[in-house]
Amino acid sequence: MASIRRNPNKIREGSIVVDIILYTIAFIICLITLYPFYFVIIMSISSPQEVAAMNVFWYPKGFNLGSYELIVKDVKMWWAYSNTLIYVSAGTLLNCLMAVLGAYPLTVRNLKGRKWVVAYLLIPMYFGGGLIPSYLLVNKLGLYNTMFAVIIPGMVSIWNIILVRTFFTTIPDGLKESAFIDGASHLQLLFKIIIPISKPILAVIAIYSIVGIWNSWFDALVYLPNEKLHPLQMYLYRVVVQQSVDLKMLSLDDAKNAVANMLSNIQLKYAIIVFTTLPVIFTYPFFQKYFIKGALLGSLKE
Amino acid sequence: MRAISQPGKRRSFHIRDNVQLYLIMLPVLVHLFIFSYIPMYGIVIAFQDYYPGKPFLSFADTNWVGLKHFINFFNGPYFGRLIRNTFLLSFYYLVFGFWVPIIFSLLLNELKNGVFKKFVQTASYLPHFISNVVVAGMVLSFINVDGIINVIIQMFGGTPIALNTEPAYFPAIYTITSIWKSFGWSSILYLAAMSSVDPNLYEAAKMDGANRFKQMLHISLPSIRPTIFILLIFAIGSLLSANSEFILLIYNPMVYETADVIGTYLYRDGLLGGNFSMGTAVGLFISLINFTLLYIANTLSRKFSDYALW
Secondary structure, eight states, rough: OHHHHHHHHTOOOHHHHHHHHHHHHHHHHHHHHHHHHHHHHHHHHHHHHHTTTTSSSSSSOOOOOOHHHHHTTTTHHHHHHHHHHHHHHHHHHHHHHHHHHHHHHHTTTOEEEEEEEHHHHHHHOOOOOOHHHHHHHHHHOOOOOOOOHHHTTTSSSHHHHHHHHHHHSOOOOHHHHHHHHHTOOOHHHHIIIIHHHHHHHHHHHHHHHHHHHHHHHHHHHHHHHOGGOOOOHHIIIIIIIIIISSOOOOOOHHHTTHHHHHSSSHHHHHHHHHHHHHHHHHHHHHHHHHHHHHHHHHHHHO | OTTTTTTSSSOOOOOHHHHHHHHHHHHHHHHIIIIIIHHHHHHHGGGGGGOSSSSSSSSSSOOOOOOOOHHHHHHHHTHHHHHHHHHHHHHHHHHHHTTHHHHHHHHHHHSOSHHHHHHHHHHHHHHHHHHHHHHHHHHHHHHSSHHHHHHHHHHHHHOOOOTTTTTTGGHHHHHHHHHHHHHHHHHHHHHHHHHHHHHHHHHHHHHTOOOOOHHIIIHHHHHHHHHHHHHHHHHHTTTTTHHHHHHHOOOGGGGGGHOEEEHHIIIIIITTTOOOHHHHHHHHHHHHHHHHHHHHHHHHHHHHHHHOOO
């Protein structure tokens, strides 16, 4: 593959002027994409005076980690961080499990009523009850304002079932046959043989789930009035969008602290954005190949 | 056991197998029944006067009101504005955003493979993985009266603009941000299609005297034409599904005139306002429209290309 991809460019080497123009455009696109992040980062570490005067554009002016000092002392943020970890780990595990359980039976050719099951799975992909009936249901089930409200409703994804099913059909039949000859049940076959060799597809699903749950906030907005249960994104929502949390009042001891008073709200907001987004920015280049794999698999017709 | 089932012969398929398989699927089937099919049934409250605490699962003690909530919504003061905004915001995104990933992938295809190309790709995908809340927080701070955009405007001698409270600017802010967030990731399918082009084609074209631009026009672009076509059809199919989750984050009451879409209205008035029946009716209305559009798109796609969702 690599050599195929390299070749066209080799052949197509043309005028150096064109090259320079193309690379310049690509560089500008990079700048447009990355500059907002860069700006937020340099603003968060510059000295408060320069930030207040909006003097920071290309590089940090002065150096001050005061905003980060305040943020790491913020109990509410750590609380939200740990909630997010719970939501991400439980949600990802359940998502993978349900995808496997839903996908395997569909790969068995002689399953009775397979057509009906497939229709039953596909209908919710295109049509749903909508926000309010779901809200009322979560209320009726007693999940409202509990952690389960953001974990359980989202734990089955038809999309994931389709991806896993597609992978399962590539597993040679001989492997299954020999397991049956050894007297294995379907459940044993699934957990002892199929799941261990399905790690590539499970990795794709797990990473999509992790990022999806890490970034989700709307379910929490709808189902979790209790701030103690809020995930990180909801906390961020309160800070940077609703502005209902005054970061300067994070800790009463610091309220009179001169440094804290000098910090502008915007710097604190930027610091908290950086602090909560860095895990994604740093880990994502390593996971990129799984994302691309998922995107390409998903585009194929099953 | 080993002796009974002879190698090479297909194992007979028993009822026991079916029972096992359905038991394996049971958690998924039950989950879908509860969290997908019961809410679908819950749509009946769109035709009732539902109030909290009333059992919507039973037909007893319900006051059916027929299409009252739909008619109220159609005749309501916001109907025209909501439909217009929902359509326009998706339309702007389609018109100004659809071609960006195509041009971008053609550009990337012209770059030599190496660290720089990898870097450009990785950088362009990044916004896709940043949460809506973070993007909204950044945008809101940039467009603030004392935000960076106004600082730059002042540097060039202009006067600050109230970008976040002036309705006229909202569509531009929404569209630019949405394109910024998605163009890189959307280019993946195009790049994949282009990478499967036979390099000999380029060589042959070069021998025939085709320059780089002509090679792009006659080889690279045709190779992604089916992908462009399919994605365009489905983009048209989603012309009434503006990203309300993101709008909810960046709008405010002062820009409702151009920012309020059906999804945000449904959340605000239906859910927060407690108008559950009306909200369900609005939700049903929009999902019927979206489904119809998707159906038309799918039919067109099946007719003109080989690809169809179902």
